[in-house]
Amino acid sequence: MAMMNNTTVVMAPAPAPTTTTVVVNQKQDNCCRAAIPALHIAGAAVCCIFNIFIPGFGTILAGFFVFCCGNPGMDMAGKFMTCCLNWWIGWLQLGTSVILIGWIWSWMWSCAFIAMSADYHSSGGDTTIVTTSAPAPAAPIIVNNSSMMAAPAPAAAPAPVAAPPPAYSQPAAAPMPGQVA
Numbered sequence: 494m495a496m497m498n499n500t501t502v503v504m505a506p507a508p509a510p511t512t513t514t515v516v517v518n519q520k521q522d523n524c525c526r527a528a529i530p531a532l533h534i535a536g537a538a539v540c541c542i543f544n545i546f547i548p549g550f551g552t553i554l555a556g557f558f559v560f561c562c563g564n565p566g567m568d569m570a571g572k573f574m575t576c577c578l579n580w581w582i583g584w585l586q587l588g589t590s591v592i593l594i595g596w597i598w599s600w601m602w603s604c605a606f607i608a609m610s611a612d613y614h615s616s617g618g619d620t621t622i623v624t625t626s627a628p629a630p631a632a633p634i635i636v637n638n639s640s641m642m643a644a645p646a647p648a649a650a651p652a653p654v655a656a657p658p659p660a661y662s663q664p665a666a667a668p669m670p671g672q673v674a
Contacts (some may be wrong), residue, residue, distance in 0.1 A: 527571070527576040529605045530555050530563040531612035541603035548599035549587030555606060556580050565613060 532540065536558045544551030555563070556579025559572045567575075586602070589595030 511621045527575060528574050528582065529609050530559045530579065531565070531604060531609045532558050532563045534607075534610040536562050537613075538608040540606050544586075544599040544603040544606075548590040549583040549585070551583075551600065551606070552579050552586055552602050553583030556583065557601075561580040563613070581624050586646065649671075 532555060536555070539560065540551035540555040541556055542551070556576040559567075559575045559579070564572055564575060582602070586595040586599040590599065
């Protein structure tokens with residue numbers, strides 16, 4: 494009586510780990526940013542023109558613009574503080590314009606008014622960065638082990654097993670010593 498031993502092992506490839514990334518940008522104001530109002534582009538342009546020809550006057554005007562058309566979403570106390578800061582900074586710019594420092598300072602604030610006008614139109618959305626990784630699940634292993642003895646009646650055929658993709662197929666094992674190929 495000859496004995497046949499047939500073992501089949503099929504391993505599915507492990508899927509790649511999944512990574513999820515969410516990006517969130519959060520704007521943080523500083524004390525210098527609080528002093529420069531975010532105006533509509535038209536208001537920023539008016540303040541810029543006044544600061545070019547009469548140093549400090551556009552800065553004082555920007556302080557008053559905060560109440561009607563600047564710094565959207567800011568509370569009234571913050572708007573009052575911004576107005577006071579711009580009032581005093583405007584007078585300092587006007588007073589130091591005789592030695593050109595105030596004039597240059599006034600021009601710099603004019604550029605800042607134009608640059609900050611983008612904040613007036615932005616929604617103020619926040620963004621955060623979160624990255625998560627999930628480990629790959631363990632690869633399934635299917636083992637089919639059947640022993641057959643040479644007998645007149647063949648044993649029932651095992652249930653069909655799905656063949657793995659050709660790229661992952663295992664090479665046929667060499668027959669064991671004493672085994673018929």
